[in-house]
Amino acid sequence: MEILIHACCAICLLEPARLLRAEGHTLQVAWLNPNIQPREEHDRRLDALLTVTELLELPLTRLPEMPYQPPTETLSADRCAYCYRLRLLPIARLAKQLGMAFTTTLLYSKYQRHEVVRRVAEDIAADLDVPFFYQDWRPRFNQGQSHARQLQIYRQRYCGCEASKR
Numbered sequence: 001m002e003i004l005i006h007a008c009c010a011i012c013l014l015e016p017a018r019l020l021r022a023e024g025h026t027l028q029v030a031w032l033n034p035n036i037q038p039r040e041e042h043d044r045r046l047d048a049l050l051t052v053t054e055l056l057e058l059p060l061t062r063l064p065e066m067p068y069q070p071p072t073e074t075l076s077a078d079r080c081a082y083c084y085r086l087r088l089l090p091i092a093r094l095a096k097q098l099g100m101a102f103t104t105t106l107l108y109s110k111y112q113r114h115e116v117v118r119r120v121a122e123d124i125a126a127d128l129d130v131p132f133f134y135q136d137w138r139p140r141f142n143q144g145q146s147h148a149r150q151l152q153i154y155r156q157r158y159c160g161c162e163a164s165k166r
Contacts, residue, residue, distance in 0.1 A: 002026045003133050004061075004095040004102045006088060008033060008160070010048035010153050012105035015144030016137050017056055025133075028100065029053050030091050032063040035070075035083045036160035048154040055151070063090050075164055080113045084120040092124045092132070101131035108137040108144065111159060 003020060007013045007029050020027055031049060036042040046062075053060040068086065070079045088104060095102035102125075106117045118134060125132035137144075148155055 001131075001133065002028070002098075002100040004028050004030055004091060004098060004100045006030050006032065006091040006102065006104040006106070007049055008087075008105050008109070009045045009156060010052040011144060011148040011155050012108045013049065013052055013056075014147050014151075014153075015140045016103075016105055016108050016135070017058065019135075019137065019140065027058055028098070029058050029060045030063060030094060031060060032065075032087050032090055033160060034065050034068040034086065037068075041156070041160070044154055045156060045160075052151075052153060061094065063094065066090075075166075077113060077116055081116050081120055084117050085124065088121055089124055092121075092128050092130050096128055096130040101133040103133040103135070105137075107135060108141065110138045110141050114138065 003025050005013070005016065005027055013029065017027060031046060033042065033045070036045055050060070066086065071082050072079050084106065091104070092102050104117065104121065106112045107114065114136070121132045145155070
């Protein structure tokens with residue numbers, strides 16, 4: 001299967017990319033993360049992703065940034081759902097245009113609201129009639145973190161938004 005994988009960051013891409021390739025899937029990576037604040041942090045994560053996609057020889061598409069205006073200043077399921085939808089909707093549209101399924105590395109992080117990510121992605125997939133590839137990669141979280149340390153890939157300490165940083 002051809003899969004467009006949304007990457008929230010470099011370290012979260014390592015293990016899912018390895019597993020998907022081992023299953024025989026063809027991957028293309030997409031970057032769209034206007035939630036990552038401040039701008040220096042956004043750029044640092046993008047630089048790390050560029051390093052990883054080059055290392056893994058994966059094509060990377062950078063989607064145009066968009067305004068990020070969360071519905072609340074506090075960290076909540078509603079705020080996270082807004083953020084997931086903001087990023088995954090353009091990814092799913094691109095996947096449909098390319099004739100691919102889509103997924104996201106947000107399903108790898110044990111710090112994300114996994115069921116909210118899944119529900120948002122499934123809703124988008126149904127609305128756009130595009131396949132969503134679901135896999136729970138959280139059990140492999142420590143292996144990916146270890147791999148990132150070995151490669152000396154930048155490892156951030158928060159989701160990306162100011163609310164998660166606080």
